[in-house]
Amino acid sequence: MSKVHKNTDILLEAGTNEVEVFEFNLGGHHYGVNVAKVNQIIQRDQVKITRTDCPPHGVLGTITFRGKPTMTLDLRSVLGIYGEEPDPSRALMLVTQFNDQVVAFAIDGAERIHRVSWEKFEPISSNFAQENPYVNGIIRLDDRLVLILDLEYILTLINPRLGMTVDTQKLQKIEEEFKPRDHIKILFAEDSAMIRKMVHGQLMDVGFTNVDLATNGSEALDKVRRAKEESDASGTPFSEYYDLILTDIEMPVMDGLTFCKRVKQELALETPVIVFSSLINDQMIAKCKAVGANGWGTKPKVNLIVNIIDRLIVQGESQIGDLLD
Template identity: 40%
Template sequence: MANNKAKKDILLETGTNEVELAEFFLGESSYGVNVAKIREFVPYDIKTVTKVPNSPHSMLGMLLLRGKTIPLVDLKQNLEQQDDVVSERPVVLVTEFNSLTNGFLIDSINQIHRLSWSDIKPLNQLISGHSPRITGTVHIKGREILILDLEYIIGRLFPEQMSRLTEYESDEHAPQVHESLQEKRNKCPVVIAEDSGMIRKLIINALKKEGYININDFDNGLSAYHYLSNLKQEAEANNQSISELLSIVVSDIEMPQMDGLNLCKRIKEDTGFSGVPVILFSSLINEQMIKKCKQVGADGQISKPEMKKMITYIDEILGLSENENNDEE
């Protein structure tokens, strides 16, 4: 039975672009979730589930787990997967991310795979628009494993709890942004790396509402790194400082092709990016992950969905806070 201790016993070296993927089955189909999001697996016992009237689609009820209740989602129903396979020993996948604990009913656990993020391929853009619950795929031993976007699933099921993930509104009661601060934000080129289309859109909308309008975004770390490398070459060819073309990088941690830790490590180890700050923005931020972020040189790490905190971090790191702006006057 997998648990926290098991996870801690198989920690990966920081910044090596590796991931541990838990493979499980729904019927005959294989799915995968990052082990870092998993708290444990527990046998499914219908006696521990209390149905909730008018509950969202695919929610089985509230699961009693060691004296506490958590939402339990029928993952097969949520994915609208039609098959006649009935598991004799269904399992509950218990996850922790975005400061929330949730349970997902699955048919069975297969195994944990140690992979490189480069092995995981993003979905074709034509397909991804119709399959927002899937962020990528990986081929292992003749099986195609679909990587699930659990944040998206929970966000759609419980929009009132996850409203911070799907909406961002500037504080109407906050003081008006100083005009010169707005102008400075306008001039700051920002690179975003985030594989979830929903979260990427949220970040971009929030940044633009606050005046950060010069944005280039990517759905995986490798594409972002290629773009950054081209910027560096452009700066070198024109005898420019990289800071003239790039102000800051904001990256997710979990991404196909190249994760945020490896992206950050590459940026920080390359003198051509000297002085470029990197913020890691993830649902996986905890004490252990904070240590990993610091090991690869991240200038800050923020838990999703703390959007206002992210804007404040960016302002402070770039020296654009309101206080500093007022001091200049």
């Protein structure tokens, strides 16, 4: 049994705008995922797959990982890759953890880990996205392209309840416990159009009607910088522009941790920043703290984010993490 050195996701200093990508092979094609989502890599012949009756398309069954049954997906089947079977000596199980879930993916073989800047992460075109909805970006490496997989989307395809969903009962309870929120000005940075629209809609539903949107950390930083320049020039408080910043981590051009670090250190703003990401774990929380974030929440818990905003802004607390549900 081999393991991706899990310290890789803490070797990178927080806020350097770099990401480590694990490159692997599927039917001769090159794919990649953020190392921060990789829990362990296991030789496929060292695990027993328990098959289930009439599983959803792409589901092989379950394996036992650290004493717990773990859903196992066949990426070849999900992505529609057919042909020659993988070399059994290279076949692996890629065990991942994101969105508070552990999922294993069958892959043909490992290539290597690359450290790259988010500036080299190329968003895909709309035409390519329609044909390849499971890919959320491209990285060019030497003589090849590495397609970065959207694991959250793949999980949603298999079972919508496992993807980016909202606990409507908890949000309805928040709506019923009325608090004035329309005066709170929020900047929300998120590269996924689907998630951006969904979270924005849910924030609006519970009263946060004053939300400005950005598609990556660089765009968000430009908005904050312009607001600060206007604030300094006019002598008005920065809170007249933004009361709070909500940001994803994984974004092209500039990631959320780098964005947060520059807001807190370069611009020296005390505006609360909440990190909202599928990558939240103990190591990522340490990185959030290192760049000065005031709160953090795990996707898809939009209701949790609303609670954190209320406590930071309405109740005036200085820091609160992913502790409430």
